[in-house]
Amino acid sequence: MHEGGWSMGDLTDEDLNCRMFARDLGAVCVNVDYRLAPEHPFPTGVHDCQDVVRWCAQNATPSSDVLPADPSLGFIVGGASAGGNLAAVMCQLSRDGGLKPPLTGQYLCVPALLWVDAVPEKWRSEYHSRLNAAHDPVLKLMPNGNDGLMTVLKPETWSPLFSPLLHPNLKGLPPAYFQLAGLDPLRDEGLLYERVLQEENSVPTKLDVYDGYGHMFWTNWPEMDRSQEFVDDTLKGVKWLLSQGA
Numbered sequence: 001m002h003e004g005g006w007s008m009g010d011l012t013d014e015d016l017n018c019r020m021f022a023r024d025l026g027a028v029c030v031n032v033d034y035r036l037a038p039e040h041p042f043p044t045g046v047h048d049c050q051d052v053v054r055w056c057a058q059n060a061t062p063s064s065d066v067l068p069a070d071p072s073l074g075f076i077v078g079g080a081s082a083g084g085n086l087a088a089v090m091c092q093l094s095r096d097g098g099l100k101p102p103l104t105g106q107y108l109c110v111p112a113l114l115w116v117d118a119v120p121e122k123w124r125s126e127y128h129s130r131l132n133a134a135h136d137p138v139l140k141l142m143p144n145g146n147d148g149l150m151t152v153l154k155p156e157t158w159s160p161l162f163s164p165l166l167h168p169n170l171k172g173l174p175p176a177y178f179q180l181a182g183l184d185p186l187r188d189e190g191l192l193y194e195r196v197l198q199e200e201n202s203v204p205t206k207l208d209v210y211d212g213y214g215h216m217f218w219t220n221w222p223e224m225d226r227s228q229e230f231v232d233d234t235l236k237g238v239k240w241l242l243s244q245g246a
Helices: 009-027 044-059 082-096 121-126 148-153 189-203 227-246
Strands: 076-080 105-109 177-182 205-210
Touching: 009 227, 044 082, 076 082, 076 227, 082 105, 105 227, 121 189, 121 205, 177 189, 177 227, 189 205, 205 227
Parallel strands: 076 105, 105 177, 177 205
Antiparallel strands: none
């Protein structure tokens, strides 16, 4: 599920990852082109992605002409930024709805997980990056959350469909692999979700943090050594997710 603030982006954004996972891991990848705001405000994109996940669950079999895959060997959702948000939401909706076969992993890359105006008091001491990461070279967010994005997307920021950290039950979710950037305004909500999943809900997690780098740095400056390390880590992390679902 691609990035773009729920209002930009297309299938090309995740094409390289899909090719890499197919080539190096033997995975069958479904690249999701969900509808975007402002023409399609929240939660249209959520429902589009949910429809795709359900379709995959219904159609993926080793003998299928449409989706020749075996979900019992691993059934993973993932994405970056807004796509990471949607992946986290898919795991919650799929668990709550009793999806069969179930999802076995989630790849959460610099995900948006908790909007700044919906942070509960218990987490405020751990939620600083949205307020302090003003120098991120890519993602320019208002510290008070009153961004132009809110005008076009029209989300319910307190809803778990937009802020999945607010779901009242985070137990029984599939293992999660996180890639977070140290200068990213979204850093702390990723760190929070990883901690809450692992420490409070016994969900297996794997975490890589890239100190000193900003949101989506590997796509904007792919020539950097650290960007290549990021891509290598992505492959290792998804391979780890597949090992958890086996």
